[in-house]
Amino acid sequence: xTRWGFLATGGIAxxxxxxxxxxxxxxxxxxASRDAGRAAAFAERHGFERSYGSYADxxxxxxxxxxxxxxxxxxHRAVTRAALEAGKHVLVEKSFTTTLAxxxxxxxxxxxxxxxxxxxxxxxxxxxxxALLDALGSGVVGEVRHVHADLGFPVPEDPSxxxxxxxxxxxxxxDMGVYPVSVARMVxxxxxxVLTRGTLTSSGVDAEASLLLTHPxxxxxxxxxxxxxxxxxxxxxxxxxxRVELEGVVHAPDAFVVHRPDAEPExxxxxxxxxxxxxxxxxxxxxxxxxxxxxxxxxxSTTLEVMGVLEEALQALGVRMDxxxxxx
Ligand SMILES: NC(=O)c1ccc[n+]([C@@H]2O[C@H](COP(=O)([O-])OP(=O)(O)OC[C@H]3O[C@@H](n4cnc5c(N)ncnc54)[C@H](OP(=O)(O)O)[C@@H]3O)[C@@H](O)[C@H]2O)c1
Numbered sequence: 322x323t324r325w326g327f328l329a330t331g332g333i334a335x336x337x338x339x340x341x342x343x344x345x346x347x348x349x350x351x352x353a354s355r356d357a358g359r360a361a362a363f364a365e366r367h368g369f370e371r372s373y374g375s376y377a378d379x380x381x382x383x384x385x386x387x388x389x390x391x392x393x394x395x396x397h398r399a400v401t402r403a404a405l406e407a408g409k410h411v412l413v414e415k416s417f418t419t420t421l422a423x424x425x426x427x428x429x430x431x432x433x434x435x436x437x438x439x440x441x442x443x444x445x446x447x448x449x450x451x452a453l454l455d456a457l458g459s460g461v462v463g464e465v466r467h468v469h470a471d472l473g474f475p476v477p478e479d480p481s482x483x484x485x486x487x488x489x490x491x492x493x494x495x496d497m498g499v500y501p502v503s504v505a506r507m508v509x510x511x512x513x514x515v516l517t518r519g520t521l522t523s524s525g526v527d528a529e530a531s532l533l534l535t536h537p538x539x540x541x542x543x544x545x546x547x548x549x550x551x552x553x554x555x556x557x558x559x560x561x562x563x564r565v566e567l568e569g570v571v572h573a574p575d576a577f578v579v580h581r582p583d584a585e586p587e588x589x590x591x592x593x594x595x596x597x598x599x600x601x602x603x604x605x606x607x608x609x610x611x612x613x614x615x616x617x618x619x620x621x622s623t624t625l626e627v628m629g630v631l632e633e634a635l636q637a638l639g640v641r642m643d644x645x646x647x648x649x
Contacts, residue, residue, distance in 0.1 A: 323606045324350040326385035326409070328376050328400055330363040333414060334391035337602070338367040340595035344602045353379035376400060380407035387437070387609065390414055393483050395490035398423040398644035401438075405430045410437035412605050416499045416631065417624045419490040423644030424628040428621045437609055439616045440624040442503055444572045446600035448591035453565065453577045454507060456589070461579050463562030466540050468508050470501030470556045470571045473529070473547035478522065484548050485524045492526030492640060493519075494631050498546030500572035502630050504556055505534055505542035511626040512536050517637035522548070527638050534630065573597050 323346055327334050330352065341347050349369045354360035357374025364372035373379040380388070380403055387410040390401050394416045401418075404411050405427065417440040418424045431438035444450055457465060473493055476484040483489045484496060494502075505512075512534035519530035529547035536542070545552055556567035556574065562581060568588075569575035576590035594600060608616055615621050635642060 322348045324348045324386045326379050326388045327352040329391040330354045330359045337598045340598040343595045343599045351379050393489035395488050401427050412439055412441050414441045416495040418644050419642035420644045421628045421632040437614050442619050443598050443601040445619045446604050447597050449574055452589055462560030465560045467559040468505045468542040470504045471545035471552040472497045472500050472554050473552050476548040493546040493548045494527050494530050501544040503627050509536045509540050515630055515633045517634040519638045527640050532634055
């Protein structure tokens with residue numbers, strides 16, 4: 322049994338809590354909120370055995386094995402640091418932090434304590450994506466030369482919204498751009514150059530960003546992310562022998578379709594469990610059972626690479642993030 326502790330009771334904590342009962346060996350042990358009433362209501366609704374009115378109280382519970390950090394990313398560094406210092410394994414929502422320095426700090430801390438840590442990049446564990454990466458690895462479209470990935474939707478300007486508030490790590494790149502950047506990373510590896518153009522909101526976070534990533538060997542990726550417009554949210558992978566189009570949204574595709582000259586399109590779709598987070602939760606449990614401190618599929622070095630791209634893009638747009646945010 323893996324005994325889970327959830328930190329925060331917001332949107333994604335609610336969704337992931339819905340998938341937790343679908344994971345064999347998962348025990349919904351404890352949830353914490355900044356507000357005891359919210360924690361108790363969440364526990365009642367999702368079958369958690371214990372609830373706490375402060376994050377520190379949950380971290381002091383010796384029965385919690387692994388903590389799922391589901392606060393806004395502006396708070397990830399402080400909350401995750403506290404969890405690691407309390408001796409807990411951690412699964413941290415994306416973006417891992419808001420700065421590369423903050424990410425390095427957490428990675429160093431987890432490694433020095435011998436604790437498991439992983440960014441909750443659930444895309445990587447969805448069966449359809451696993452099959453896609455296998456197919457690309459076996460050369461289904463030859464050598465991949467280009468990846469296009471975009472994600473975003475318009476978020477009305479509201480200074481208190483997580484998307485617009487710099488204190489919560491707002492902006493398109495850290496919230497949504499992290500997905501297309503991660504998809505490009507899954508297919509092409511780490512880029513050697515990042516070119517960025519974009520615009521800012523009146524609150525000073527990035528409203529939209531277009532990235533051109535260049536990889537060793539000259540393959541490229543184009544990434545677009547926005548909180549002001551309505552892009553198709555698609556993914557297309559172009560190789561020397563054809564192309565693969567993702568069906569549905571790029572970070573949770575329903576299927577991938579291989580198009581090759583002189584052949585019928587070939588569609589692959591594998592079912593996802595629940596809302597699709599169960600696969601990631603199960604992977605974390607397997608890692609813990611095997612005594613691993615990092616995921617072999619989404620290791621901390623990959624998270625650092627992705628954070629490096631995001632930070633470089635933010636800097637190019639003139640956005641300065643700060644991980645020293647109060648809990649609020
Ligand atoms: N994997 C995915 O599909 C996915 C989807 C959406 C979001 N996310 C990520 O998950 C994280 C949370 O997003 P969300 O949509 O769940 O946000 P949300 O609905 O605003 O919830 C965030 C929760 O964090 C807690 N919190 C702690 N400090 C806070 C502060 N200073 N301001 C506001 N809330 C604070 C609050 O819970 P308490 O009041 O109970 O303490 C709040 O309910 C973000 O990093 C986001 O990028 C991932």
